[in-house]
Amino acid sequence: MLQLEDEVTLYSLVFVLVLLGTRSPLWSTALTASLYLFLAMFRFPQVATSRARQVLHPVAGKVSAVAHRGGGHDAPENTIAAIREASKNGATGVELDLEFSADGIPVLMHDDTVDRTTNGSGPLGKMSFSELRRLDAAAKHRLRSKFVGEKIPTLEEAVKECIRLQLTIYFDVKGHPDEAAAAFKHLYKRHPGLYNSSIVCSFQPKVIYRMRQSDPEVLTALTHRPWSLSTLGDGTPRFSSVWKHHWMTLMDILLDWAHHHLLWKLCGVSAFVIQKNFVSQSYIQYWAQRGVEVVAWTINTKLEKQYFEEVLHVNYITDSLVEDCDPHY
Template structure:
């Protein structure tokens, strides 16, 4: 939990910043007091530690994680290197290959059915085209989800599963589920809430995560008993995954850089507490022993992504001793951004 000393420092910093900008100690005091009361009234407490532990440390990092060196290994998209991502085949392969959990990407069709799809469109992973939100379920179900995969012959004809189909498959294989929600917080929260009501085992075997704090806040509003996590990559607003700038202009780069600094500060000092998250999923390049300790002192688990090489996996298993997400449980593949 956030310590009283931390809160005093953070709100003192807000006071000094506002007072310096407005030259009004009274106004700064009122704004700081408002923010403090807002945090007290509207923040969500995290779920009980033992519940979060069952989700984030399945089997106590014992036998269930033995295949990954004693720490949880989560198959990203079900393990997109080993099988077509976000499919039932990927879930089965992940279980067979020793994963403790799978990360699944949630999208909604034109008729409001939750399905698994990472991108806004179906173009990259299927033989179809167009936005997921523009296709009805009957159209999505006609697509070949293995059409563009390197093992397309082996998995030919694999379909895009609904959220319910994926949940049932994960429960059969006793896999922890990381539901990654990218947009439409109201509809996504409603769809997930239905799954939690229908399958109560999910409360102890799944976690809802997102880059967007509003998604997590809406999920906690809808069902405060769900374990949640924020996803974070420093400089995400100003730089693409490979590090290149999103803006060509100097002013654009400067403005996006300022927003990135503010967002990073908010993740580490405000947003995690407001949403009451139990974990933070962070890009692998920004994780260290000290970083893991920083969050451990606040009762928050760190999970790294995307860990792909044998050297990286060994570092997470032996040095950091935290869970990680990977594209493959079988291969030592080139590092990716």
């Protein structure tokens, strides 16, 4: 019933906006009808609630603690060592970032360069897998002496380790929608258990839509941080130009509206991964009424974890399973 009310509101708003812009009832009706037909024809249904619950709550009735980038505070991020540490420290699952080498090998890496986390330098997309493999993925980590020589793993290696340790996987896809969809299609064919133990997430709706096109049985989530186009995570404006800042603020408003009223329905997502500062009981209820679960990021203190576990009862992503650490936006 609520989704029907959402749709009525959406189409009414579109009709009014077009009418104000064109002053033509005919054009307003035609464009609103076109939007309705587009959504009816091209949107994907949500995956069965029972399977979504199995992935998001592998331990029935309990909140899942998911290690961000494998738990980048406790071990070098996006490495096999991080996955093992996360499991040892009690994580329910791990969030892992997908990127591609110059020769098309899916690997774990958050940035599009190797500078921040390794002893190498340069764009990841211009380096072959053999070149990436020679780098030390622990070189810049605070515990590098403990993990010296840790390698950048392939997606396949990381998945096999997660399966062995019975960890749920949150795949975070930064871009490359076609390449990512193809890689996951082959991955899920080789490891069909992933349908019940993983979810594909992205800030880019195109990535999620392409994934559902490639394999509509894969569980998916949109990731979002309001005001991300105009400000950094700590609220600092991204642009010094006042006009550009205001323009991007307008784009933020439109993007936020689209995420909450259009894109989630078009992609048929089962979860919404949102920056922690925007999570509340009413916000969780908003999505629950639409059959979508909220997952919060990044929860890095004991008090925050208690609040999300005991009060809000939603899954959260954290940089550390063992101690408080700095905020992460």
